[in-house]
Amino acid sequence: MSLLELRDVEVVYQRRDGTLVPAVAGASLDVNAGEIVGLVGETGCGKSSLAKAAVGLVPVASGSITFEGRPVHVLGRRARPVSERRLQLVFQNPYESINPRRTVGAQVADAFAIGRTQARSSWRPRVEDLLRQVGLPATMARRFPHQLSGGQRQRIAIARALAADPAMIVLDEPLSALDASVQAQVANLLVELARNLHVGMLLISHDLAIVRHVAHRTAVMYLGVIVETAPTADLWTAPMHPYTQALIDSIPHADGAGHLPVALPGEIPDPARPPSGCRFHPRCPRVMDRCLSEVPELVAKDGGRRVACWLHEAPGGARRAADGPSVAP
Amino acid sequence: MTTLLSVRDLRVWLDTARGPLPIVDGVSFDISAGQVFGLAGESGSGKTITALALLGLLPAGARTGGSAILDGRDLMTMRTAQRRRTRGREVAMVFQDPMSSLHPMLTIERQLTEHLRYQLGMSRKEADERAVELLTEVRIPNPEAALRGHPHQFSGGMRQRIQIAIALACEPRLLVADEPTTALDVTVQAGILRLLHRLCQEKDLAVMLITHDLGVLSALADTVTVMYAGRVVESGPTAQVMGRSRHPYTRGLVDSLPHPEAADRALVPIAGEPAGPESRPAGCAFHPRCRYMEPPCATAVPPLIRIDDGREMACPVDPLVASLAR
Amino acid sequence: MSVGAAVSNPLASAWRLIPGAWRQPLTVVGGILAVSWLLIALLAPLISPYDPLAQSAALYQAPSAAHLMGTDELGRDVFSRVLWGARISIPLAMLLVALAFTIGGTLGGLAGYLGGWVDELVMRGADFVFAVPTILLAMAVVAALGPGLFHAVLAVVLVSWPGHARVVRGLVRTTMESEYVAVGRLLGSPTHRALTVDVLPNIAGPVIVLAALEIGNAILLLSALSFLGLGARPPAAEWGSMVSTGAEHFEAWWMGDFPGLAIVSVVLAFNLLGDSLRDAFDPKAIIKARGA
Numbered sequence: 001m002s003l004l005e006l007r008d009v010e011v012v013y014q015r016r017d018g019t020l021v022p023a024v025a026g027a028s029l030d031v032n033a034g035e036i037v038g039l040v041g042e043t044g045c046g047k048s049s050l051a052k053a054a055v056g057l058v059p060v061a062s063g064s065i066t067f068e069g070r071p072v073h074v075l076g077r078r079a080r081p082v083s084e085r086r087l088q089l090v091f092q093n094p095y096e097s098i099n100p101r102r103t104v105g106a107q108v109a110d111a112f113a114i115g116r117t118q119a120r121s122s123w124r125p126r127v128e129d130l131l132r133q134v135g136l137p138a139t140m141a142r143r144f145p146h147q148l149s150g151g152q153r154q155r156i157a158i159a160r161a162l163a164a165d166p167a168m169i170v171l172d173e174p175l176s177a178l179d180a181s182v183q184a185q186v187a188n189l190l191v192e193l194a195r196n197l198h199v200g201m202l203l204i205s206h207d208l209a210i211v212r213h214v215a216h217r218t219a220v221m222y223l224g225v226i227v228e229t230a231p232t233a234d235l236w237t238a239p240m241h242p243y244t245q246a247l248i249d250s251i252p253h254a255d256g257a258g259h260l261p262v263a264l265p266g267e268i269p270d271p272a273r274p275p276s277g278c279r280f281h282p283r284c285p286r287v288m289d290r291c292l293s294e295v296p297e298l299v300a301k302d303g304g305r306r307v308a309c310w311l312h313e314a315p316g317g318a319r320r321a322a323d324g325p326s327v328a329p
Numbered sequence: 330m331t332t333l334l335s336v337r338d339l340r341v342w343l344d345t346a347r348g349p350l351p352i353v354d355g356v357s358f359d360i361s362a363g364q365v366f367g368l369a370g371e372s373g374s375g376k377t378i379t380a381l382a383l384l385g386l387l388p389a390g391a392r393t394g395g396s397a398i399l400d401g402r403d404l405m406t407m408r409t410a411q412r413r414r415t416r417g418r419e420v421a422m423v424f425q426d427p428m429s430s431l432h433p434m435l436t437i438e439r440q441l442t443e444h445l446r447y448q449l450g451m452s453r454k455e456a457d458e459r460a461v462e463l464l465t466e467v468r469i470p471n472p473e474a475a476l477r478g479h480p481h482q483f484s485g486g487m488r489q490r491i492q493i494a495i496a497l498a499c500e501p502r503l504l505v506a507d508e509p510t511t512a513l514d515v516t517v518q519a520g521i522l523r524l525l526h527r528l529c530q531e532k533d534l535a536v537m538l539i540t541h542d543l544g545v546l547s548a549l550a551d552t553v554t555v556m557y558a559g560r561v562v563e564s565g566p567t568a569q570v571m572g573r574s575r576h577p578y579t580r581g582l583v584d585s586l587p588h589p590e591a592a593d594r595a596l597v598p599i600a601g602e603p604a605g606p607e608s609r610p611a612g613c614a615f616h617p618r619c620r621y622m623e624p625p626c627a628t629a630v631p632p633l634i635r636i637d638d639g640r641e642m643a644c645p646v647d648p649l650v651a652s653l654a655r
Numbered sequence: 656m657s658v659g660a661a662v663s664n665p666l667a668s669a670w671r672l673i674p675g676a677w678r679q680p681l682t683v684v685g686g687i688l689a690v691s692w693l694l695i696a697l698l699a700p701l702i703s704p705y706d707p708l709a710q711s712a713a714l715y716q717a718p719s720a721a722h723l724m725g726t727d728e729l730g731r732d733v734f735s736r737v738l739w740g741a742r743i744s745i746p747l748a749m750l751l752v753a754l755a756f757t758i759g760g761t762l763g764g765l766a767g768y769l770g771g772w773v774d775e776l777v778m779r780g781a782d783f784v785f786a787v788p789t790i791l792l793a794m795a796v797v798a799a800l801g802p803g804l805f806h807a808v809l810a811v812v813l814v815s816w817p818g819h820a821r822v823v824r825g826l827v828r829t830t831m832e833s834e835y836v837a838v839g840r841l842l843g844s845p846t847h848r849a850l851t852v853d854v855l856p857n858i859a860g861p862v863i864v865l866a867a868l869e870i871g872n873a874i875l876l877l878s879a880l881s882f883l884g885l886g887a888r889p890p891a892a893e894w895g896s897m898v899s900t901g902a903e904h905f906e907a908w909w910m911g912d913f914p915g916l917a918i919v920s921v922v923l924a925f926n927l928l929g930d931s932l933r934d935a936f937d938p939k940a941i942i943k944a945r946g947a
């Protein structure tokens with residue numbers, strides 16, 4: 001049993017005109033304790049909806065989400081069950097996920113203060129510990145959010161989640177609002193926390209390159225479905241799904257070599273009207289006849305990989321594809 | 330390869346409650362026709378303000394100094410009317426968010442042909458034909474139909490292409506692109522980068538590419554200037570500045586990025602936060618974050634020194650710079 | 656010179672304690688005016704030279720040293736009546752705004768918090784009140800209840816609660832939908848805690864600003880009702896009815912002009928105050944002013 005299990009999750013939104021949009025159309029994913037799983041995809045692929053559903057912020061239309069073996073409830077008006085408080089979420093934009101009118105110390109102390117009656121000051125040592133743990137001076141507890149930089153705020157957001165003594169943190173694009181030099185600081189902090197505290201992390205990101213440095217396993221999402229999951233190193237060296245390959249090829253390299261990235265033709269379709277068969281087929285450079293009509297399932301391959309593509313149809317034939325150099329597991 | 334725009338000692342002060350604040354502090358660079366000039370920097374580096382100053386689009390209350398010579402005329406001292414004409418015909422700008430620079434209520438046709446008719450005095454028919462040409466140029470499928478559409482009917486990538494088509498309408502010689510791909514997905518970004526590359530090659534267009542993304546810069550730029558807290562720290566050919574960066578800041582930026590070939594190598598962040606104009610440290614602005622800091626760095630602003638391999642850098646601690654200074 | 660320095664130094668340091676937003680000249684004008692009117696309301700019995708109801712002097716006297724603002728058609732001292740008028744208008748306006756806020760704020764808070772049909776009901780009710788011109792609706796209410804100051808107050812409460820309801824509902828909704836409330840909820844905070852910890856501090860500032868602005872409005876509306884003969888009844892020294900009587904005696908300009916000026920200055924004072932409070936309640940501005 002994994003720490004967090006998503007099974008065939010569907011999340012459906014209603015547009016203003018009444019159309020139902022399946023933002024997530026059947027996604028399954030596991031995250032274990034101490035493991036960082038990257039969930040990568042482009043705008044509109046449903047990765048953010050999946051993140052919110054995973055912690056119970058939005059309801060699932062079908063499928064199940066279990067945390068520590070118990071189902072995750074949708075957040076209602078009442079207080080969240082204690083058993084679920086060890087499942088936390090960090091948002092993308094630390095300018096919105098922190099209350100501008102409260103000191104950061106008070107907000108980090110929230111997890112301690114809720115449901116307890118002790119004086120706020122009695123939590124001060126623990127708050128200061130948490131601040132140090134995320135690499136901030138303890139004196140910062142008395143500051144207001146606007147006195148902090150973006151990177152410091154994101155550390156506060158992480159400290160807030162850590163205060164709940166989480167077993168699992170879902171992070172929704174935690175790095176994308178930060179400057180490059182600060183991004184690496186926070187990325188390294190996540191790796192360190194997962195290792196030292198044995199926290200499981202589901203890291204949502206549009207940036208495959210940074211996920212590669214942080215995640216143990218990576219899942220690639222396209223238009224509401226997961227098309228490939230694999231140990232991160234294998235995913236990079238030998239991507240099986242043509243979309244994964246396209247994502248990797250489109251990343252520009254900061255090496256001064258002047259290598260132009262490869263563009264993927266076409267646009268991401270409207271999730272309300274997904275293409276028939278394989279959802280990627282209109283943009284796929286290796287499309288075949290059956291891709292137009294038959295939906296490929298996410299099937300297990302060698303080396304802990306899964307892929308949903310007709311190119312890799314034969315069971316266990318993970319290395320058959322000519323997408324890239326074969327790598328021994 | 331001729332120099333099209335030559336910027337010397339550009340300075341910009343913005344008006345704040347506490348008096349004028351220097352945002353850009355003595356920036357110099359050259360842009361050549363048919364080349365992509367990259368201007369890199371994090372938030373607060375002054376890279377966008379530099380571009381706005383060249384185009385005369387600074388907010389009210391801003392003061393400028395220095396010169397920017399385009400064809401023997403100084404953009405910084407031009408009169409407003411002349412500058413407006415220059416902005417339309419010789420220098421064009423592409424912004425990060427096409428949704429805010431395109432008019433949401435007007436058709437693409439109207440927005441494209443307005444420039445052609447106002448700036449070049451074309452007839453309606455000529456302008457329409459040219460508009461189709463332009464949309465074909467930026468690879469908009471079915472350009473005749475696209476002309477009748479409104480901005481919201483296009484995806485982010487398509488809107489950015491339309492914005493570029495509008496910028497190209499009067500055949501400018503310099504295209505200033507401020508974070509043109511930052512709001513786009515990587516697979517779409519790659520297409521825009523290829524488009525800019527092709528335009529630059531085919532039309533002998535000079536492109537000033539402003540971005541925080543060193544990957545984008547590396548892919549496209551021929552020369553790169555790296556800014557930190559309003560000053561240039563390193564500049565030169567991309568292969569040198571990005572491939573073999575020497576300045577501790579540039580080096581640190583490159584090391585903090587995910588590396589394509591070495592996945593196992595940990596990300597090496599730069600300690601601390603980027604300095605902004607209101608909190609710029611004395612001396613070398615980077616010194617509080619610098620691993621190689623020596624006492625003089627905290628007091629004297631290091632000058633840009635040209636070293637053998639065609640680059641200029643502002644770091645007195647660097648052995649090559651030090652040997653030249655001796 | 657040494658005396659001047661000794662006097663100005665403590666003044667200057669007190670000046671520096673006042674947050675920056677309060678140093679704007681218009682804020683100072685508004686503040687001084689409002690404080691003066693509050694003092695007048697408080698001290699009217701002590702400072703007014705005559706009994707406001709006593710018909711002791713000659714009729715229609717122009718302003719003079721004995722009667723600063725002249726006398727009215729019954730020989731009452733206009734100056735004393737203007738001072739006493741503050742004791743009616745200002746406390747009533749405050750009471751009225753407090754009532755309107757209690758009703759509007761509660762309804763708006765419930766609408767924003769509960770949503771659904773409660774929200775629909777409250778907001779459609781507010782829309783109805785907004786759709787009818789304020790003074791007409793107030794007049795209709797007083798006409799139905801019968802004229803009198805108390806009924807006028809009720810009428811003004813009835814027409815002014817929707818403003819409070821809208822503001823509070825909007826603040827509650829945007830705050831409850833904010834990411835930081837979501838984070839708090841995920842940490843186990845029940846919604847009522849989010850209300851007190853996150854929503855209340857966000858609401859306090861705008862609500863105080865609105866209250867200050869509404870006091871001005873309330874005074875204006877009350878005076879208007881009295882002017883129309885629907886509010887204060889004779890012989891009460893109420894500004895609106897004094898302006899009304901003054902209008903009938905055009906040649907004795909002092910009878911209407913001075914109470915009119917009183918209305919203008921008190922409304923202006925609270926509006927200026929409200930605008931400055933709006934600036935002051937920006938948390939960034941407060942911190943900056945303190946730090947500077």
